[in-house]
Amino acid sequence: LAMSRLLAGDYAAAWPEYQWRWKTAEYAPRRRAFPQPEWLGHRALVGRTILLHAEQGFGDTLQFCRYAPAVQALGATVVLEVPPALKRLLQGLPGTQQVVARGESLPPFDFHCPLLSLPGALGSTLDTLPTPIPYLRTDPTLVAGWAHRLGAGGRPRVGLAWAGNPGHGNDRNRSARLEDLAPLLRPGCRFVSLQKALRGADQAWMKRHASAHAEFIHLGADLGDFADTAALVEQLDVVITVDTAIAHLAGALGKLTWVLLPFAPDWRWLLDRRDSPWYPSMRLFRQRATGDWGGVIGEV
Numbered sequence: 001l002a003m004s005r006l007l008a009g010d011y012a013a014a015w016p017e018y019q020w021r022w023k024t025a026e027y028a029p030r031r032r033a034f035p036q037p038e039w040l041g042h043r044a045l046v047g048r049t050i051l052l053h054a055e056q057g058f059g060d061t062l063q064f065c066r067y068a069p070a071v072q073a074l075g076a077t078v079v080l081e082v083p084p085a086l087k088r089l090l091q092g093l094p095g096t097q098q099v100v101a102r103g104e105s106l107p108p109f110d111f112h113c114p115l116l117s118l119p120g121a122l123g124s125t126l127d128t129l130p131t132p133i134p135y136l137r138t139d140p141t142l143v144a145g146w147a148h149r150l151g152a153g154g155r156p157r158v159g160l161a162w163a164g165n166p167g168h169g170n171d172r173n174r175s176a177r178l179e180d181l182a183p184l185l186r187p188g189c190r191f192v193s194l195q196k197a198l199r200g201a202d203q204a205w206m207k208r209h210a211s212a213h214a215e216f217i218h219l220g221a222d223l224g225d226f227a228d229t230a231a232l233v234e235q236l237d238v239v240i241t242v243d244t245a246i247a248h249l250a251g252a253l254g255k256l257t258w259v260l261l262p263f264a265p266d267w268r269w270l271l272d273r274r275d276s277p278w279y280p281s282m283r284l285f286r287q288r289a290t291g292d293w294g295g296v297i298g299e300v
Contacts, residue, residue, distance in 0.1 A: 193218040
């Protein structure tokens with residue numbers, strides 16, 4: 001019920017029902033057993049320290065860490081716990097006093113809240129989403145390094161990401177193949193792969209077509225964590241990506257972002273819309289039938 005209401009944009013009715021995720025086989029094992037009480041918006045935070053902690057994937061963390069300033073504005077000291085691959089990027093996130101990686105020692109705190117419970121705790125609707133874009137900061141040294149690596153040139157730089165985590169439950173629908181994006185690889189632009197790792201079929205395609213697509217470069221071995229990827233994204237003119245963490249990273253940086261969506265989209269992309277209330281610089285391209293990447297790429 002919550003997922004259906006979220007997909008329909010009925011956020012006020014959806015967030016209370018979304019707490020039922022902790023009763024499901026997928027999410028119950030992820031629930032943290034802190035002795036401190038869980039904060040869901042009903043207790044004062046003035047003078048208190050609250051731990052906001054990631055509960056789902058990289059993209060979810062990047063999307064919902066934006067709520068830290070709103071929690072701080074209630075008088076709280078905010079500690080943010082994130083996956084290790086995101087710690088360097090999120091250091092100094094507005095609204096946070098400290099960012100720790102999952103597995104590191106936590107400072108003392110009075111309350112805790114999972115990141116995806118924050119919209120409900122703060123009463124978010126489609127009209128009141130916090131969108132101070134960009135809310136992520138990049139390391140100038142890393143940005144300069146990518147600028148040197150990519151070199152000068154007047155051709156537009158297009159970042160491409162076509163596949164997410166293969167272990168994701170919906171990977172077969174939301175991920176494409178590099179071959180699906182091949183019609184985009186035309187002269188006039190420089191194409192930069194934002195994939196950290198390549199699947200076997202994509203490696204094989206790249207090897208077969210490398211000579212025909214000299215304008216396409218893959219830099220995965222040099223992408224250590226999301227701070228590296230964010231700095232690379234800063235050097236691009238547009239990012240074209242499927243529904244994966246790269247979409248949230250680019251959107252949170254305020255980069256022009258085109259997202260390729262499966263026929264049945266994840267709830268956060270809503271239905272029918274070409275834009276996203278979460279990311280003002282984003283444009284959505286939707287499949288019109290299950291598996292129809294050809295139609296989406298043709299439109300792009």
